[in-house]
Amino acid sequence: METISTLKIEKRSNSKIGDVDFNNLPFGSVFTDHMFSCEYVNGQWQQSEIIPYGPIPMDPGAKVFHYGQAVFEGMKAFKDDNGKVFLFRPEDNWARINKSAARLAMPEFPKESFMEGLKELLKLDDAWIKSGEGNSLYIRPFVIATQSGVSASPSDRYKFIIILSPAQSYYAGEVNVVFAEKYSRAADGGVGFAKAAGNYAAQFYPTDLAKKEGYQQIIWTDASTHEFLEEAGTMNVFFRVGDKLLTAPTNDRILDGITRKSVIQLAKDAGIDVEVRQVSVKEIVAAAQAGELKEIFGVGTAAVVVPFKSFGYQDVNHKLNAPENSYGLKFKKMLNDIQYNRAEDKYGWRVVVK
Numbered sequence: 001m002e003t004i005s006t007l008k009i010e011k012r013s014n015s016k017i018g019d020v021d022f023n024n025l026p027f028g029s030v031f032t033d034h035m036f037s038c039e040y041v042n043g044q045w046q047q048s049e050i051i052p053y054g055p056i057p058m059d060p061g062a063k064v065f066h067y068g069q070a071v072f073e074g075m076k077a078f079k080d081d082n083g084k085v086f087l088f089r090p091e092d093n094w095a096r097i098n099k100s101a102a103r104l105a106m107p108e109f110p111k112e113s114f115m116e117g118l119k120e121l122l123k124l125d126d127a128w129i130k131s132g133e134g135n136s137l138y139i140r141p142f143v144i145a146t147q148s149g150v151s152a153s154p155s156d157r158y159k160f161i162i163i164l165s166p167a168q169s170y171y172a173g174e175v176n177v178v179f180a181e182k183y184s185r186a187a188d189g190g191v192g193f194a195k196a197a198g199n200y201a202a203q204f205y206p207t208d209l210a211k212k213e214g215y216q217q218i219i220w221t222d223a224s225t226h227e228f229l230e231e232a233g234t235m236n237v238f239f240r241v242g243d244k245l246l247t248a249p250t251n252d253r254i255l256d257g258i259t260r261k262s263v264i265q266l267a268k269d270a271g272i273d274v275e276v277r278q279v280s281v282k283e284i285v286a287a288a289q290a291g292e293l294k295e296i297f298g299v300g301t302a303a304v305v306v307p308f309k310s311f312g313y314q315d316v317n318h319k320l321n322a323p324e325n326s327y328g329l330k331f332k333k334m335l336n337d338i339q340y341n342r343a344e345d346k347y348g349w350r351v352v353v354k
């Protein structure tokens, strides 16, 4: 056992890495040797630790099981061709998990423990981070309510955990999307902006229905009128009409995506006209009919940038033929070049781990 400032480290005696086929990695299905863990008890976060990855003992009465008091983040680590490891805008993830936690009446986690714990965890499991285009290590920090009790009130005990999963692409095949006409993801004053676990569970049933119609994801519309386009499944969404880029403004229904804001910045730097405003279903359907809708793409940490092949609305499928100078692919390359340390990092988004 080793201790680094407030962090206790217990290493696994033998690595599982030899059992992993790194050429065949369905997203999020394999986890590394270690995890970070910290408990909140008596109104305080206790000593953080890095321990071998494994099951966590939980009381069946724990509030997370009954009331879904759980929030999470998605981040990635990248390795360049010289073996250097980087995070991408990690402080934004730290700030956002605390914003999500506050909305679910959960305690905030201190920045130093987050950054130190994460960096030490990555150093320990460095062999799991593969270099090369498309390879990354997906990082999943999460907080769960562990107090036993089925009274509907906030827990007084929590666990903050970080697990790591070597990743390649999120989607195995093409992605077609359908505009939501009946179900909703988030409402005014709700928790749509937070990475609350339940936001994702609530999408599973309507997404399963969409899959039966041949669509892999839903583009969620505003809950009250279904007239405005908001988020694409687990991603933020951009529309290219002519040479202009459109995306919805963030609000209490929409996640303040780190990839989203990076793409807006990169688009501006590339001299592309970006309009951050409400985007109506009507204008996108009209643009598609007029041949002016060039692209729709989703952006997020796990998926990076995903150009959609078609969108469905009112039982009509509109094909999207990828243009030669695809904005989506251009932003994907620009982001990857920064993330893999191949391009200048003007805004200091890259943070060195080792």
Ligand code: COI
Pocket: 073, 074, 075, 200, 234, 300, 301, 302, 303
């Ligand atoms: C991410 O992109 O990191 C997300 O949190 C989406 C997740 C459902 C995979």
